[in-house]
Amino acid sequence: MDPPVVPTDRLDGWRRVAETTDRPFAAGPISVTASTVRYERTDDPPPRPFCFASRLRIRPETTPNAALTRLVERRAREGFRDRLAERDVEAVERRGEREIAVDDPAASRATxxxxxxxxxxxTDEGVVDADGEESGARDTVPVEALFAVWATDEYLLAGGAYPLGSDAYPDGRSPEDARRELLGIVRGVRSPAGGGDGGDGEDDE
Known part of the structure; x- marks a missing residue:
C-alpha cells in the first residue's frame, strides 16, 4: 500500500527520512494497517521539526462512519503520543481541538x-547546542505538536512537531513560520488515487 501524497512544493527544506507500513491497532474484528511517510527539516538545529502522513487500510473494508471515526481518532491520538515519546517528547498535554479544511474538496473537514x-x-553526557556541540547537563526544549485526522473514502492522518523557542531556529525562521509551514503540509496531504488541487490553504485562526 502506497503512503499518502505529500505536496512537494511545500517540502522545500525538508528531507524524506522514512517510509513504513505497520499495523498500529486492532479492535475486535477490525484490523488497521498504516502506510506512513516521514520528513524532517534539514536546515534547523536539533530538535528539528518533523512531519508525517499516514494512510489507513481497514479490514474488513468499511466505509468511514461516525462510530469508526471516533475509534480511529482515539487510537490515532494514542499512536501520535507514542510517536512523540519515541522522539523524546515528554509531559505531553493536549491544548486544543478544532476543525480545519483540507485541500481535497472531496474530503471531510479534519479534526x-x-x-x-x-x-x-x-545525550547522557550533555546537551547539543545550535552549533552541534555538547555542553552542560541534559536539557529540554518546549515543543508544540499538531495532529489531524480526516476521511475521504479512507482515513488519512498527518501531523508533526516543532520547537517553540526562537533560539531553536536559524536567522529568518521562527516558531510561527514552522507552524504555518506544518499546517500547509498537513492540509495538502491526499490519497494517492487523487483528490485536492495542491493549492495553498490559509490558517483558520
Whole structure:
C-alpha cells in the first residue's frame, strides 16, 4: 500500500527520512494497517521539526462512519503520543481541538489537535547546542505538536512537531513560520488515487 501524497512544493527544506507500513491497532474484528511517510527539516538545529502522513487500510473494508471515526481518532491520538515519546517528547498535554479544511474538496473537514510537551535534547553526557556541540547537563526544549485526522473514502492522518523557542531556529525562521509551514503540509496531504488541487490553504485562526 502506497503512503499518502505529500505536496512537494511545500517540502522545500525538508528531507524524506522514512517510509513504513505497520499495523498500529486492532479492535475486535477490525484490523488497521498504516502506510506512513516521514520528513524532517534539514536546515534547523536539533530538535528539528518533523512531519508525517499516514494512510489507513481497514479490514474488513468499511466505509468511514461516525462510530469508526471516533475509534480511529482515539487510537490515532494514542499512536501520535507514542510517536512523540519515541522522539523524546515528554509531559505531553493536549491544548486544543478544532476543525480545519483540507485541500481535497472531496474530503471531510479534519479534526486538528494541538499538544505541548518538552523534548529532551543532547545525550547522557550533555546537551547539543545550535552549533552541534555538547555542553552542560541534559536539557529540554518546549515543543508544540499538531495532529489531524480526516476521511475521504479512507482515513488519512498527518501531523508533526516543532520547537517553540526562537533560539531553536536559524536567522529568518521562527516558531510561527514552522507552524504555518506544518499546517500547509498537513492540509495538502491526499490519497494517492487523487483528490485536492495542491493549492495553498490559509490558517483558520
Amino acid at each position: 486538528l489537535w494541538t499538544f505541548r510537551g518538552d523534548c529532551r535534547v543532547g
